[in-house]
Amino acid sequence: MADRNLLRVVAVAGVIAVVAAGCSKSDNKKTGSGNTSGGAVKIGTLLPVTGSLAFLGPPEVAGVKLAIKDINSAGGVNGKDVTLTEGDSGDTSTNIASQTVGRELNDGVSAIVGAASSAVSLKVIDKITTAGVIQISPANTSDKLTTYPDKGLYFRTAPPDLLQAQALSELILADGGQKLAILALDDPYGTGLAANTEKDFTAGGGKVVKKIIYDPQATSFRTEVAQIKASAPDAVAVIGFDESAKILQTMNEQTIGPKNGTKVYGVDGNMGNALGEKFKTTPGALKGMKGTTPLTKLSDDFKTRVKAVDPKLVDFNYAGESYDA
Structure with a gap:
């Protein structure tokens, strides 16, 4: 380069x-x-x-x-x-x-x-x-x-999201994910990337067992995470922004987060050192988490x-x- x-x-x-x-x-x-x-x-x-x-x-x-x-x-x-x-x-x-x-x-x-x-x-x-x-x-x-x-x-x-959705789906499938749950924020970025990811993941032979579009201004995500857990996924994609930290914390609390061994994937809206900074006092909270960024x-x-x-x-x-x- x-x-x-x-x-x-x-x-x-x-x-x-x-x-x-x-x-x-x-x-x-x-x-x-x-x-x-x-x-x-x-x-x-x-x-x-x-x-x-x-x-x-x-x-x-x-x-x-x-x-x-x-x-x-x-x-x-x-x-x-x-x-x-x-x-x-x-x-x-x-x-x-x-x-x-x-x-x-x-x-x-x-x-x-x-x-x-x-x-x-x-x-x-x-x-x-x-x-x-x-x-x-x-x-x-x-x-x-x-x-x-x-x-x-x-x-x-x-x-555009069409490309990131393909990359995200391929990554999850390559890691052995077959039952995917998607948590996506309710805006054009979140809903668009979620829809394209569902399409590509399904086309690749996987199944989306749960897709939840959430309000990014919500004060709690306990209900949404509980619904994701109930769907028994083997992989979870979190498509969000700054609020993703609160979602991931809740996922760990409900034993379906990265800390618990669940395959969790992020995207360009939340992946980066800034996310890690929010968990610097809780080592292992993001262990094994992967993601995609179109950079x-x-x-x-x-x-x-x-x-x-x-x-x-x-x-x-x-x-x-x-x-x-």
């Missing part, structure tokens, strides 16, 4: 070039709310500083900042620097994303990087694209966004450079995809 950083710079330069083209028409016609003043190219972020995906925020923000640093070091866009307006996406339980988008559009951004959550993007995509501004997400995977009427202004650098392999050099942007990083999830975006 020696050429990884070069490939990333090319990818970013390509996206920025699209923005620049919209800002350099001879008649200086304004494209939506984009910056067309001939000064710096303004880019906004709509990434999770708060909410159920906040653990993904630091590597994503760091990836964007590193990309802008590299672009400006290489001469910027048409000789102009790229500037960054940072913004929080929150999650679907708040109106933070819409407020952030409104502020950044008023600030004259030409493109917005985000959101991480597919559900959040679906809440603001019309507002962004109607303004004639590009939206590009580093982490959206919902199939709903594949054919969304986005005026040709929405892009993403992460693959690009990162070179050691890239990791070093992105960590220089944010020395506190504990995960690199979607840092590369954010750099590309």
Whole structure:
């Protein structure tokens, strides 16, 4: 992967070039709310500083900042620097994303990087694209966004759930799983990935013995976990975000968790060092747990450079995809 950083710079330069083209028409016609003043190219972020995906925020923000640093070091866009307006996406339980988008559009951004959550993007995509501004997400995977009427202004650098579902199903089947229970959060990401996983797992010869779509804002998951246990699965897939830690704790308490020897699988919404941090006082709580993440392999050099942007990083999830975006 020696050429990884070069490939990333090319990818970013390509996206920025699209923005620049919209800002350099001879008649200086304004494209939506984009910056067309001939000064710096303004880019906004709509990434999770708060909410159920906040653990993904630091590597994503760091990836964007590193990309802008590299672009400006290489001469910027048409000789102009790229500037960054940072913004929080929150999650679907708040109106933070819409407020952030409104502020950044008023600030004259030409493109917005985000959101991480597919559900959040679906809440603001019309507002962004109607303004004639590009939206590009580093982490959206919902199939709903594949054919969304986005005026040709929405892009993403992460693959759709169709691919992760295949990988997850193949992993479980390869481990000998034949009776799968699925716990998935109730949003476009969760329901879409759960449906595709059920389809692929069944096609591979397995059987989904229980599928539960849960409210991620619930204060307890005891009932859902009890139903999963009653279905007697030999494997459990947990498709969720930050609330997955509470679900896994409950699974261990009801003797159907990783600690108890159950084959438990996570996904990109919950797998990473951030999850491990929540169980650092309970050794063995996640023992044997596996999962899938649709992430690009990162070179050691890239990791070093992105960590220089944010020395506190504990995960690199979607840092590369954010750099590309």
